[in-house]
Amino acid sequence: MDDFFRLMKTDGRARxxxxxxxxxxxxxPVFMPVGTQGTVKAVSPDILETLGAEIILGNTxxxxxxxxxxxxxxxxxxHAFMNWPHPILTDSGGFQVFSLSSxxxxxxxxxxxxxxxxxxRHFLTPGxxxxxxxxxxxxxxxxxxECVAFPSTRGxxxxxxxxxxxxASASLEAKHREDLALFGIIQGGMYADxxxxxxxxxxxxxxxxxxxxxxxxxxxxxxMWEMVEAxxxxxxxxxxxxxxxxxxPEDILEGIARGVDMFDCVMPTRNARNGMLFTSRGPVIxxxxxxxxxxxxxxxACDCYTCRxxxxxxxxxLFMCREILSxxxxxxxxLHFYLTLTRNARHAIDxxxxxxxxxxxxxxxxxxxx
Amino acid sequence: MDDFFRLMKTDGRARxxxxxxxxxxxxxPVFMPVGTQGTVKAVSPDILETLGAEIILGNTxxxxxxxxxxxxxxxxxxHAFMNWPHPILTDSGGFQVFSLSSxxxxxxxxxxxxxxxxxxRHFLTPGxxxxxxxxxxxxxxxxxxECVAFPSTRGxxxxxxxxxxxxASASLEAKHREDLALFGIIQGGMYADxxxxxxxxxxxxxxxxxxxxxxxxxxxxxxMWEMVEAxxxxxxxxxxxxxxxxxxPEDILEGIARGVDMFDCVMPTRNARNGMLFTSRGPVIxxxxxxxxxxxxxxxACDCYTCRxxxxxxxxxLFMCREILSxxxxxxxxLHFYLTLTRNARHAIDxxxxxxxxxxxxxxxxxxxx
Numbered sequence: 232m233d234d235f236f237r238l239m240k241t242d243g244r245a246r247x248x249x250x251x252x253x254x255x256x257x258x259x260p261v262f263m264p265v266g267t268q269g270t271v272k273a274v275s276p277d278i279l280e281t282l283g284a285e286i287i288l289g290n291t292x293x294x295x296x297x298x299x300x301x302x303x304x305x306x307x308x309x310h311a312f313m314n315w316p317h318p319i320l321t322d323s324g325g326f327q328v329f330s331l332s333s334x335x336x337x338x339x340x341x342x343x344x345x346x347x348x349x350x351x352r353h354f355l356t357p358g359x360x361x362x363x364x365x366x367x368x369x370x371x372x373x374x375x376x377e378c379v380a381f382p383s384t385r386g387x388x389x390x391x392x393x394x395x396x397x398x399a400s401a402s403l404e405a406k407h408r409e410d411l412a413l414f415g416i417i418q419g420g421m422y423a424d425x426x427x428x429x430x431x432x433x434x435x436x437x438x439x440x441x442x443x444x445x446x447x448x449x450x451x452x453x454x455m456w457e458m459v460e461a462x463x464x465x466x467x468x469x470x471x472x473x474x475x476x477x478x479x480p481e482d483i484l485e486g487i488a489r490g491v492d493m494f495d496c497v498m499p500t501r502n503a504r505n506g507m508l509f510t511s512r513g514p515v516i517x518x519x520x521x522x523x524x525x526x527x528x529x530x531x532a533c534d535c536y537t538c539r540x541x542x543x544x545x546x547x548x549l550f551m552c553r554e555i556l557s558x559x560x561x562x563x564x565x566l567h568f569y570l571t572l573t574r575n576a577r578h579a580i581d582x583x584x585x586x587x588x589x590x591x592x593x594x595x596x597x598x599x600x601x
Numbered sequence: 602m603d604d605f606f607r608l609m610k611t612d613g614r615a616r617x618x619x620x621x622x623x624x625x626x627x628x629x630p631v632f633m634p635v636g637t638q639g640t641v642k643a644v645s646p647d648i649l650e651t652l653g654a655e656i657i658l659g660n661t662x663x664x665x666x667x668x669x670x671x672x673x674x675x676x677x678x679x680h681a682f683m684n685w686p687h688p689i690l691t692d693s694g695g696f697q698v699f700s701l702s703s704x705x706x707x708x709x710x711x712x713x714x715x716x717x718x719x720x721x722r723h724f725l726t727p728g729x730x731x732x733x734x735x736x737x738x739x740x741x742x743x744x745x746x747e748c749v750a751f752p753s754t755r756g757x758x759x760x761x762x763x764x765x766x767x768x769a770s771a772s773l774e775a776k777h778r779e780d781l782a783l784f785g786i787i788q789g790g791m792y793a794d795x796x797x798x799x800x801x802x803x804x805x806x807x808x809x810x811x812x813x814x815x816x817x818x819x820x821x822x823x824x825m826w827e828m829v830e831a832x833x834x835x836x837x838x839x840x841x842x843x844x845x846x847x848x849x850p851e852d853i854l855e856g857i858a859r860g861v862d863m864f865d866c867v868m869p870t871r872n873a874r875n876g877m878l879f880t881s882r883g884p885v886i887x888x889x890x891x892x893x894x895x896x897x898x899x900x901x902a903c904d905c906y907t908c909r910x911x912x913x914x915x916x917x918x919l920f921m922c923r924e925i926l927s928x929x930x931x932x933x934x935x936l937h938f939y940l941t942l943t944r945n946a947r948h949a950i951d952x953x954x955x956x957x958x959x960x961x962x963x964x965x966x967x968x969x970x971x
Contacts, residue, residue: 269918273925276910298893298918305894306914314910504925523668524675540646540684544676548639548668555643555874558925 244490245585252370253410257285259492273562292324308368321369357398358405374402376416388420412439423461430465440471484589503561509568535567614860615955622740623780627655629862643932656688662697678738691739727768728775744772746786758790782809793831800835810841854959873931879938905937
């Protein structure tokens with residue numbers, strides 16, 4: 232796709248860019264809230280817009296099983312079904328096949344598995360996965376890949392990587408829609424030379440962008456960054472780079488510092504529902520008894536709807552009562568935190584001050600909390 | 602309280618009025634969304650305002666046990682705690698003592714019970730219940746009463762009614778705050794003469810308004826309306842009348858037709874969470890398979906956020922996935938239905954056409970559904 236990505240500025244290895252899709256343009260670095268089953272859990276599209284979300288993620292595995300492609304086709308596409316007129320990225324479903332389903336089996340042609348919902352049998356090939364994502368109308372599609380476990384032997388990783396490369400080619404061949412982008416996924420386990428090799432292999436293929444997969448699977452943090460540092464320099468400057476499923480606020484800053492443009496993670500939304508809230512002074516566990524009579528805002532430095540209107544005591548009360556509003560208000564806050572983090576990161580890069588921005592924040596979050 | 606209620610117009614027995622409280626004025630007939638634990642389940646205060654809710658209900662029993670009065674005092678009052686700056690009505694807690702707690706025992710002085718949360722023992726007197734509601738800063742407080750079961754013997758009902766009258770007097774004596782209103786609660790079981798007698802007894806006391814209690818407890822619908830018809834004529838014209846815990850949309854219209862001004866019910870919010878949605882063509886059970894690929898709005902005649910933005914197929918999908926957004930969108934719709942129903946009832950009374958309005962709607966709802 233022409234003009235898909237525009238690199239506007241660099242600040243060290245950090246990059247400011249812009250991605251153009253059929254459903255509008257978004258700015259990078261970007262955080263993409265996760266909308267697994269056709270909804271970012273607990274928030275409506277109008278709230279997402281208010282929060283400044285520019286692109287969200289949908290999960291191919293979940294949507295393929297429920298509501299299923301017939302319903303999506305009837306609706307038009309995933310945008311229409313969930314009433315999100317802005318960009319959507321979908322994963323390939325491969326990760327969920329391995330983490331959620333049973334009876335899974337890899338063959339050279341694809342993956343066989345039983346649904347975690349009803350045990351029904353399915354077989355997904357790289358081509359079928361592209362077809363599903365084209366039905367979803369995903370602005371950014373992902374190739375089917377094998378996400379190898381940690382630790383894995385070099386032999387296993389290498390064979391798996393070669394399979395992922397073959398599947399990447401098959402995915403490109405299966406792609407019909409010109410208006411949608413397709414990303415290749417770099418694997419290579421925790422072997423820097425394999426990461427480099429795989430990045431080079433996939434970079435030779437006409438992908439619109441590249442995802443770094445198979446990270447944050449239990450490896451030490453230092454090893455994860457080593458792998459990112461091995462991968463990124465092999466990727467073309469003029470394509471966006473997406474670090475899948477990562478991560479904590481500091482991980483996002485560290486990823487940006489290493490030249491990554493796109494991030495997604497369930498952490499802000501999932502932790503919100505579990506009562507773990509991100510603040511400018513570090514995380515708050517809202518059920519803690521110390522907040523019982525705390526009539527201050529969750530984060531006095533935050534201007535989200537939750538912090539402008541409610542106290543820690545009230546948020547604790549809602550959480551203790553298991554009220555639905557607890558999940559809603561906490562999700563609004565945590566997403567605002569992540570989206571503000573990346574918005575401010577973009578400003579910092581624009582001003583050539585990204586490292587200063589990153590270090591100041593990481594220092595600030597280390598405080599013992601409010 | 603002077604100028605608490607202003608009766609502006611009658612249309613048959615239906616009444617158009619206005620209630621003035623320290624937190625603003627609301628129009629009657631009114632439907633009050635139920636906010637049991639300091640939140641109307643699944644919706645934030647800004648959504649309630651958008652829906653046109655003018656007054657909400659809080660449950661004294663729940664709030665007394667959790668978060669407890671110390672937290673409310675620290676916050677200022679319930680308005681401040683939950684960030685609802687508009688009128689609040691609270692019940693006495695008596696109904697929950699009988700329906701939720703264990704070890705409950707009535708004495709001439711009050712009710713003893715064990716918390717349904719932690720088994721802790723409590724003793725509530727009429728005076729203490731007023732004190733709790735003054736701490737909550739409830740604009741409209743209710744007296745502690747005994748809500749008798751159905752069926753009950755005439756002897757039991759009569760004795761209980763006399764106790765409720767004594768408690769009503771004790772409640773008036775305990776009231777200190779001039780800015781808050783206090784309602785007496787008419788009991789009398791399913792005995793029309795006892796209802797009349799109790800209404801006359803309480804009407805002699807300087808209450809700001811009167812609630813009709815002990816209805817919708819399992820009796821036939823006809824008997825319930827007989828009791829309302831026995832009660833209402835005994836109540837002063839210049840005070841509002843509140844039918845507690847009622848009911849279905851048609852019950853609200855029938856209550857208005859009999860001179861009732863205020864209603865509350867968990868039905869719109871609870872049914873929303875259970876996937877039962879009120880529409881202009883009758884109720885919709887959203888999990889029904891017939892809606893799987895139904896790409897029309899839930900109610901094409903409705904202009905709520907849910908109906909303007911989502912399809913039945915999507916609402917069904919969210920419900921089947923047990924997504925939090927399901928509860929949110931369904932609650933928005935059902936509350937909009939109830940609040941529009943009473944708003945339009947007010948217009949109909951203003952125009953002297955309430956009976957026509959009522960009959961047309963009830964006929965329309967009898968359709969087999971969309």
